[in-house]
Amino acid sequence: MDSTGHEFLTNESVAQAVKDFPPSLNWVRYFLRDTLVGSVYRDTTDIFTRGHWTEEGQRHHFMRFQGQPLADAYDAGSKWIYDNAYTAAQRLREIWQKKRGYYDPVYINEPLGDAIHALQDSYSGGHVVRQKDGDSFIIVNILVYDDDNKEAHGDWPGHAALDKRWKTDELGKEAIIAGRELIRIVVASSLVKNDTELWPRWNSLWATFVSLFLVCKFQR
Secondary structure, three states: OOHHHHHHHHHHHHHHHHOOOOHHHHHHHHHHOOHHHHHHHHHHHHHHOOHHHOOHHHHHHOOEOOOOOHHHHHHHHHHHHHHHHHHHHHHHHHHHHHOOOOOOOHHHHHHHHHHHHHHHHOOOOOOEEEEEEOOEEEEEEEOEOOHHHHOOEOOEOOHHHHOOHHHOOHHHHHHHHHHHHHHHHHHHHHOOOOHHHHHHHHHHHHHHHHHHHOOEOOOO
16 A cells, blocks of 8 residues: 555544544543554655565565465464554553653554554555455455566556555455554553453454454465
8 A cells, every 4th residue: 555545544544543532531642643654654664674575574564475375474464463553552551551741652653553554555455355245355365575566467457556546445445444443442452450451352352353354265
C-alpha cells in the first residue's frame, strides 16, 4: 500500500476506534492520534535499512521471500502484528498505571504503527491475495516482492498500481475496520484491572481478531 493509503486508512481507523471513548479516556486519544506516523514511516525506515529487500523485512509488509513456505510467511507476518500491538498495549498500561504526565506519543505509535502498517498491507493486492467468503476476506496467497511482482505484465498491473487500489476496492474499507478493531483490543487489554489479566485478555481478544481479519485458507 502506498504512503497516502497508509495515512488515510490509519486516520480513519483511529477516528472510528476513539469515537465513543468516554472523557476518562481522553489521555488515550492523545497517544493514538499520531499512529499514522508509525504506520507511514515503516516504509521509509525499511528503505534506509533495506528491509524491503531482506528476508527479515518481508514480515513488516506481510509478504514472503523467495522459497519461503506460505505458512511460514503467514506466521511471521501475523506474529509481527501480534508482537507490536501487544507492546503498544503494555506501554499504554504502563503510562496509565504510573499516571505519567507528558510522555512522547512515539512510545505508543511506533509499535502500534508497525502493526497497523503490516495489517493494512495484508489488504493490498500487491502483497496478499484475499478472496471474499461471505462477509470475510480470506488470505489465500502471500506474494513475493520480486521483479515479477513489481512490474506490470499481461493481466498483472504491477505492485505500485495495486498499492493504490485502497481508494476504490472493498479491501480498503475492510482494512479500516480491521485497523479499528486492532486499536480497540490494544486499548481494552491495556485497561484490565490487574497486571496478571493483561496477557490472557490480550490473547483472548487476539484470537477473535484473527478469526475475523487474518483467516487463511492454505495448508498450515
